[in-house]
Amino acid sequence: MSQAKRGEIVVLRHGQTEWSRSGQHTGVTDLxxxxxxxxxxxxxxxxxxxxxxxxxxxxxxxxxxxxxxxxGLTATGVDPDLVExxxxxxxxxxxxxxxxxxxxxxxxxRDPIVPGDTPGETLGQVAERVDRVLxxxxxxxxxxxxxxxxxxxxxxxxxxxWLGLGPEAGALLALPAGAYGVLGHEHAxxxxxxxxx
Numbered sequence: 001m002s003q004a005k006r007g008e009i010v011v012l013r014h015g016q017t018e019w020s021r022s023g024q025h026t027g028v029t030d031l032x033x034x035x036x037x038x039x040x041x042x043x044x045x046x047x048x049x050x051x052x053x054x055x056x057x058x059x060x061x062x063x064x065x066x067x068x069x070x071x072g073l074t075a076t077g078v079d080p081d082l083v084e085x086x087x088x089x090x091x092x093x094x095x096x097x098x099x100x101x102x103x104x105x106x107x108x109x110r111d112p113i114v115p116g117d118t119p120g121e122t123l124g125q126v127a128e129r130v131d132r133v134l135x136x137x138x139x140x141x142x143x144x145x146x147x148x149x150x151x152x153x154x155x156x157x158x159x160x161x162w163l164g165l166g167p168e169a170g171a172l173l174a175l176p177a178g179a180y181g182v183l184g185h186e187h188a189x190x191x192x193x194x195x196x197x
Contacts, residue, residue, distance in 0.1 A: 007054060007141040008193060009134075009162070009183040011148050011155045012071065014063040015041040016177040020152070023094045025108070027087040027120070030061050033070075037063075040178030041070035047197070048073065048180075054144035055137070059083050059151060067178070068149040075149075079136075081129040084151035088113050088120030108153060109171035123157065123167040130158035130167075152177070159183060162190050 015037025019026040033041065048071060056073045058064045059082040068075050090098055090113055098106045113120030137146040148155065156170030162183045163169070175181060176196060184193035 006185055007052075007143065007145040008185075009137050009141070009146050009148060010048065010051065010053075010180055011150070011159060011175075011183065012044070012067065012073075012180040013152050013155055013175050013177055014059075014061075014067040014149065015039075015070070017063055019092065020177045023096075024092050025085075025087040025090050025094070026151075027084045027091050028061075029091060031063060033063055033066055037178060038066070038070055041067040044178070044180065045070070045072035048147075051147075052144040053147050054140045056147040056149065057082060057133070057137075058149040059154075061151070064149045064151065068147070071149075073147055073149065079133060079148075081133045082148060082150040082154060085113070085126055085153045085157075086121040089118035090114050090120060107171070109168050123170075126154060126157045127161055127167040130154065130161050133158060134162060155181070159192065163192060164190065 015033045017031040017033055017037060019031055055076045056068060057077045057079040058068045058075045060078050060080055061083060095106060140146050152175055155175055156173045157167045159173050159181060160167055160169035179196050182194035184191055
């Protein structure tokens with residue numbers, strides 16, 4: 001007896017912005033897409049057109065919502081749990097700048113985000129958010145695919161959690177601006193079906 005194929009989760013990072021191009025950490029600052037970011041988002045439309053989406057959820061930030069629109073995806077919901085990491089006082093700064101200030105190599109995947117006056121989120125807090133998203137998405141996969149249109153770091157943590165890994169494993173999952181990945185199943189196990197597409 002054959003079993004109906006379950007849907008997949010498509011994680012789509014927003015197109016290029018000024019700060020994603022320069023490597024500045026962009027959490028809650030709501031920057032628009034650059035023209036090349038808009039073009040990249042449009043180019044995804046034909047690649048996603050054959051999918052039957054039961055849900056399309058976006059981050060509340062404009063760059064994610066606009067990417068979904070340009071890719072031909074009709075958002076069925078805006079999910080605040082898909083917002084990018086809160087970088088606290090490191091918002092708008094590059095890893096190189098932060099490392100120079102600290103006098104050692106800093107990594108969002110290993111180090112606290114600004115201890116002190118302007119703390120950001122911990123990876124554990126982000127994992128709690130994306131675990132909620134995954135619980136909601138899993139409940140819809142019998143009805144089709146689920147698209148999650150959001151940001152680089154939050155989607156990398158989400159993918160690590162899908163695979164049953166700790167949030168710091170997102171360090172291994174670079175996802176360029178305007179690219180997407182596919183989270184599926186093989187023999188009922190969560191797997192990474194495609195990445196950086």
